[in-house]
Amino acid sequence: MFIALAALVSLASAPAGSQPRAAALVSPLVQSKSAHHEDTRLGFKFKPPKDWTAVPLKVDENWQVAKYLSPREYIYNDPQGWTWDHKPQLVVIAFPAAVVEKDVEVEKKDEKTTEIRILNPYKNYEDYLARTYSGGGYFIAAEEQGEIEGVAVRKLEIKVEKLSYNGPKRVVTWIFDTAEIDFAVQIEMLETAYPKLKKELETALKTFRITPRAADASATRGVGEMTLSPTAWSDLPVFERRMRRQDQERVLHQRAQQDLPEGWTAKKHGRFLVLNRSDERCAQRMAERGEAVIRWLDEQFPFVGPEEYMRAPILRICKDWEEQNAVSSGTGWSTWWLEIVTHDDKGGAASWQGQYFNWRVFELWFQERDHALFYAFPPWLSQGLRDTAEDVVVSKGKVEFRRDSWERDQLRTRARSNALSKPRDLMRLSSSSFYEKQDWGMHYETEALVRFLLSPAAQRNARTKDVLPSYIANLKRVVDEIKAEEKPAAETDAPAEADKPKTEEEEAARFKAERTKWKDREQRIVDQTFERTFRDWSDKDWADFEKAYFAAQD
Amino acid sequence: MNWRSRLICAATALVLASTQAWADVLLLVDGRIVDAKPLVREAEAVVVKFENGDVRVPLALVLEAVIENEPLDEPATPEEAEQRKKGMVRFDGRWMSVRTRDELVSKRIAERKRAAEELKGYRLWRNAREERTKAFAYKHNVPADVFASYRDLMETYFKEFCRAWKIKPPKDLPPLSVNLYCDYDGPDGFLQVSGAGWGVLGYFRYVDPMDLNFYYDRLDPRGTEEVMFHETNHYLQKLIDLKFSYPHFPGESLAEYYGASSWDPQTKKITTGLVLEGRLVEVQNDIAAGTWVRLQALISTEDMYEHYTWGWSLVHFLMNREEYAAKFQKFVLALPSAKDVKRSSEGFGLQTVRQADVFEAFKSYLGLKDDDAVVELERKWHAYVRDELKVTSARGLEQAAMTASRTYPPRPIRAKRLFKEALDKGSQNPVAMHRYGQLLAADGEKESARELFKKAIERDPLEASFYNSLAEALPESDKSERERLRKLAREIDPSAFRDVIVIR
Structure with a gap:
């Protein structure tokens, strides 16, 4: 029997089944429209603190069922003289008994294959906290039992002291213990804010009530496969994969819109589903820039995954950085694979958020079209493309690549100290050899090289005009060839008994070979791609290229 | 619920x-x-x-x-x-x-x-016990006897290092906050309370408020000592100059050098500069994979992992060679304040030295006048690593065997030989016995594996995984005993089996 251990992570990566699961518990929100937050599906309600705003949950969130953010920032001054700010946040997390008691799902796929999914759900609030909290070292400073209208409540006060991100914090959590679902209401704030907020927060916590649940509360929501990674379904025929991606996109877009709290708008801009809490013009500008970038990528690299369906990204534009952080936190993966979460920092394309958005569009496009190719990019291309993409501006629908002044200054400094690499040397570096050099200034050179290849000067020259698409096309061929070579070995199980080392010497030799195998593979990809792209370049071609490239850096 | x-x-x-x-x-x-x-x-x-x-x-x-x-x-x-x-x-x-x-x-x-x-x-951190001496303010949730041994050790270590490096701590320096946790990743353990990331074994926070954090590993108390010696050494380096942050080399390498110290609780005496066999094993693993780290690369590269391994071996070599020991100590002490060393800002009001400048200072203080001199020193150091540093103790052999069995690709033949040598040398470590047994079981030597699992259980009868391994090594026909042992393992420690499934 062949056993496929398909998933070692949480429920998020496991396909939906008929069993009750946490995914079923992401509830339609009724938030903020009245003073109460009420969830009829899971059966609870409470009154959030005054003026706190509801924060949308990730589309594949499995555990958090409500989230609120304080309108007010609190300040922490650290002993080094830095000032940090933080907005208190309230999160409700649901622990359904049917889910937390479940460890594995076993599915017999066919006669030979049984798929065992290790679900590893959170057993209780403490387990959830230990596995998800990243705000610093913490301990439970106080614990008390209580009761509210017949429901047992465990009240925890948690102190976050050591290595705390942006200052020591206090987490106050009340856990409402019911037969079918435990609800943890968790409020995190700076320690310095706690004395001011204590009374108000206790008042809010005391409003939490268990209410009658809807009849279908434990039923799945029919969202289909929840694995959002672009590698999902890679073993299926293209047409079927396309259908699955389209189905998933439809379900997730629907969910994203129906779960939207008050104050947010949902609108389709081209292929982007824009969920917006900023102004409409900002949404329009971003979506237009995203569309232009995607059009440019389609035109430049039509050979990259032409048959693949690119799921329409969800663009969430938050009010500010704190809200962006709050939206991005949680247990799902959608903000990694499908969503772009940002906020309007009023800086346009050149701002931090503008740059982040630009790169995410590039990243999603390549991931969706051909993730294997994307992950095989050598550092001059991956780093260079990233930095170049960040500086994209769109003018009259056309994409332009601009150089930022910081990069220009860094390159000049390197040029003055004769530290600038020749482009062909840069292009011969695999990831291992690039990072082993530990020369961080080379990042600026990768950007300069990619941007030069996209520049009007390079585009006018017959020799350099198609270098970038040609290089990527060759890279794809090399990667495909190597994968085809490796396939027979990958399909067999562990090395055959006859191939196993019999002596310590044989074992040492195998060890040495295996340790360099990955580096050798990387270098082989780089060398073969380089060779195929530049095989007919003469020394004069290189000399001309270098002359033009270095001149462009002045 | x-x-x-x-x-x-x-x-x-x-x-x-x-x-x-x-x-x-x-x-x-x-x-x-x-x-x-x-x-x-x-x-x-x-x-x-x-x-x-x-x-x-x-x-x-x-x-x-x-x-x-x-x-x-x-x-x-x-x-x-x-x-x-x-x-x-x-x-x-x-x-x-x-x-x-x-x-x-x-x-x-x-x-x-x-x-x-x-x-x-x-065991709850909120009830952790506290004790204060002139040098350290301790907080811990370990048994009192366990704490007392580490406290005595740290106090002696502090005095010995200050004596050896002629350090006089400022009189108004408050005691350093030291936190010793009852375990690694359990409730109120090191990872949870200290906020360290997975894989970190201890840390010293070198900006205000300074503190030191490590945990008690009941299965490897000697390893706990090594971590304590290492992290405390960062603090002791800090006492050379409070406004200076030692660069990764020699900072981490020197800390590792002091990690290999031994402590006699009876005489309360400390011996420093022993062979840190765990690191030596890593160096030997690199050599087996064809890597010899170069001297210039080691000293002039920022934040290199090899500063813990090859860097330790370099410090060990220099401190054990009469012609270099005093020069090396002078080099270390020169970094914070000597006029001929180029320093730069580390942030937080601290100065440091970039690795490229560390290398220049190293050459100057060690008297390496040209590239040939650097290569010659490198040759001597490599020969020292190859010919003079040996893994000899039962614990060192266990560590080497563990590394061989867990490295990628694993080297089970080497691991089994080393485990056997460790046992022949009198190893009583149940974890080593258990791992050796697992390797034998994987090779079909179930009877020998069972014997090892039983010995491991004798030494630590409340370690759940030993029962589980014994169950797996029993003949298929012994169904009821297999099932009983599996259940017993889960009864002893349910949390150890959260992610494990058994296919029947």
């Missing part, structure tokens, strides 16, 4: 789940606690009556066993038998009525229970 029914004692490393209300409590010397299971006292052991079998815990591992309604021992002498007939028993060296004895016993049990509860409570 009541979380307590599944997770009885959040404050313990060893979680024993049961719905039965047994009041017996077993405290182990290493800090583990077993409760909610009936206990029976025997001559040389305390027996824990699990639902899936009895587990005998040798008295050497037991700190305290509180057993309610403990029955009377059988009379041992004719005199005792005679007195017993009169309703008298001997207790605490005198004869008394059974009733008086029972009252006394009840009183003592109540006291012991209170003490046990208190000890359990100390």
